[in-house]
Amino acid sequence: MNIEIKEVDVAVVLSIRQEVLRNGKPIRMCKMQGDELPSSIHLGLFYENKLAGITSLMVEAHPEFPDLSQLRLRGMAVLPEFQKKKLGKLLMEEAISVSQKKHADILWFNAREAAVGFYEKFGFSVRGNLFNIKDVGDHFLMYKEL
Numbered sequence: 001m002n003i004e005i006k007e008v009d010v011a012v013v014l015s016i017r018q019e020v021l022r023n024g025k026p027i028r029m030c031k032m033q034g035d036e037l038p039s040s041i042h043l044g045l046f047y048e049n050k051l052a053g054i055t056s057l058m059v060e061a062h063p064e065f066p067d068l069s070q071l072r073l074r075g076m077a078v079l080p081e082f083q084k085k086k087l088g089k090l091l092m093e094e095a096i097s098v099s100q101k102k103h104a105d106i107l108w109f110n111a112r113e114a115a116v117g118f119y120e121k122f123g124f125s126v127r128g129n130l131f132n133i134k135d136v137g138d139h140f141l142m143y144k145e146l
């Protein structure tokens with residue numbers, strides 16, 4: 001079994017964002033603010049050389065965490081046929097490791113309600129109340145001190 005996680009161009013992550021996170025909506029709706037910034041990092045997990053999972057890390061501060069060096073995790077997704085095989089776990093561990101190497105104090109993101117239990121396994125905590133993101137659904141702010 002050959003699994004590789006590597007940095008990829010933003011164009012590579014769009015297809016899985018579209019399928020898993022945006023219900024097949026047009027590619028323009030799969031782009032995220034900050035995607036193209038040189039400081040943004042896009043990770044692809046390849047299973048037997050096929051792209052199976054993605055996530056992105058962006059330099060973005062959340063007002064809940066003033067005075068801390070922060071990274072935001074975005075667009076975490078594993079293709080349905082590859083889910084529940086611990087690939088999301090490998091991707092998350094790599095995202096945490098990359099964030100630590102970048103000397104971030106905090107890694108934060110808006111987690112879909114259904115994925116909160118997944119993130120809790122890596123030591124992330126919920127901050128505040130459930131809120132809705134239009135066209136995407138209900139989310140919690142989650143964070144972890146690195």
Ligand SMILES: CC(C)(COP(=O)(O)OP(=O)(O)OC[C@H]1O[C@@H](n2cnc3c(N)ncnc32)[C@H](O)[C@@H]1OP(=O)(O)O)[C@@H](O)C(=O)NCCC(=O)NCCS
Pocket residue numbers: 020021076077078079082083084085086087088089090110111112114115116117118121
């Ligand atoms: C959430 C997601 C990334 C998890 O990836 P995955 O490869 O299926 O997860 P893994 O197989 O690595 O699971 C690791 C652990 O988390 C658990 N887990 C996985 N998804 C979970 C969920 N939604 N809720 C609670 N626990 C979950 C697994 O049971 C496993 O637990 P264990 O180590 O105790 O056995 C994937 O299911 C996905 O892409 N979902 C749809 C998109 C999405 O919701 N993305 C998150 C946006 S915020």
